[in-house]
Amino acid sequence: MIDPAGRKIDYLRISVTDRCNERCLYCMPESFKDWIPSAKTLNEEEILAILKTSTELGFRKFRVTGGEPLIRSGIVSLIGKMIATPGVEVLQLTTNGTRLPELAESLYHTGLRRMNVSLDAIDPDIYHHITKGHVEPVIEGIRLAKRLGFESIKINTVLMRGKNESQILPLLDFAAELDVAVRFIELMPVSMTEMLDESHFLPVAEVQRKIEQDDFLESDPICRGFGPAKYYRLLKRKVVVGFISPLTNLHFCESCNKMRLTCDGFLRPCLGNHQETSLMPALRPVFDQTQLKELFLETLQNKPLEHIFRENYHPHRIMTAIGG
Numbered sequence: 001m002i003d004p005a006g007r008k009i010d011y012l013r014i015s016v017t018d019r020c021n022e023r024c025l026y027c028m029p030e031s032f033k034d035w036i037p038s039a040k041t042l043n044e045e046e047i048l049a050i051l052k053t054s055t056e057l058g059f060r061k062f063r064v065t066g067g068e069p070l071i072r073s074g075i076v077s078l079i080g081k082m083i084a085t086p087g088v089e090v091l092q093l094t095t096n097g098t099r100l101p102e103l104a105e106s107l108y109h110t111g112l113r114r115m116n117v118s119l120d121a122i123d124p125d126i127y128h129h130i131t132k133g134h135v136e137p138v139i140e141g142i143r144l145a146k147r148l149g150f151e152s153i154k155i156n157t158v159l160m161r162g163k164n165e166s167q168i169l170p171l172l173d174f175a176a177e178l179d180v181a182v183r184f185i186e187l188m189p190v191s192m193t194e195m196l197d198e199s200h201f202l203p204v205a206e207v208q209r210k211i212e213q214d215d216f217l218e219s220d221p222i223c224r225g226f227g228p229a230k231y232y233r234l235l236k237r238k239v240v241v242g243f244i245s246p247l248t249n250l251h252f253c254e255s256c257n258k259m260r261l262t263c264d265g266f267l268r269p270c271l272g273n274h275q276e277t278s279l280m281p282a283l284r285p286v287f288d289q290t291q292l293k294e295l296f297l298e299t300l301q302n303k304p305l306e307h308i309f310r311e312n313y314h315p316h317r318i319m320t321a322i323g324g
Contacts, residue, residue: 003300003301010059011061011258016066047082054296062088064091068096093112118157119138121135123170130160152181155171158186162200169211175240184242259300
């Protein structure tokens with residue numbers, strides 16, 4: 001599909017979080033109260049119907065996200081069915097990694113080969129301070145995924161001044177040890193209220209300068225994904241590092257190729273814009289594929305040229321509700 005700016009849109013990120021249970025402590029802050037009732041979230045049949053319809057419209061690349069997707073009941077089976085859907089060329093997973101020790105092998109057997117793991121710190125105390133969770137199962141899960149033979153494992157680290165500057169070099173060392181890529185991502189205003197203060201913002205350029213004081217960055221020409229990251233190889237550590245700079249890169253949106261599907265059935269053409277289209281009228285009470293395609297096309301025609309993060313943006317939903 002081609003949007004009004006002439007960009008080819010062929011990448012759909014699908015949030016599959018289905019309920020709040022005891023595992024939500026793995027993906028939501030302790031104070032979070034804006035839960036979506038299970039009855040209002042997409043069921044497996046609806047997710048697969050949307051997936052099939054999107055492939056008929058030209059989508060080829062898909063990412064399963066959350067919240068935390070691995071807390072969903074039946075997630076391994078769902079991912080297997082998604083991979084087997086005709087027209088799906090690539091399916092990837094973004095996870096916080098807390099359930100990888102128990103699920104990585106089953107996920108591998110579905111045919112899943114690509115995953116991104118959120119890891120904002122390698123130090124247990126700093127990780128716990130940021131997430132309220134424990135880093136040990138995440139590290140164990142990444143190591144297991146590497147042993148199993150996943151083709152692409154990327155560590156995603158959100159940069160937070162005053163929180164994890166000290167973790168940049170240790171994370172690079174960890175990534176080098178396992179020969180996995182690490183990506184540093186500028187903090188976007190789609191987080192908790194306390195993180196919206198500009199004092200927490202740490203620009204990519206500053207991090208690059210910090211790394212260059214310890215290693216040498218060489219531009220990496222290999223295509224390593226379908227998103228906006230710019231990749232380099234560190235000559236000393238021999239590890240790939242990517243930088244995602246939605247705030248400081250003024251050309252960030254020019255090559256955008258994606259839309260997002262929230263867990264409650266809203267199609268969102270831009271992460272940094274409040275516009276959403278509910279797909280529920282085409283799903284309930286009766287599935288109507290013609291209407292579903294029309295809603296996709298209508299949303300595409302309204303895809304903005306760029307995000308509005310720089311315009312004193314405040315989220316109506318946080319990232320965990322939109323889908324990572």
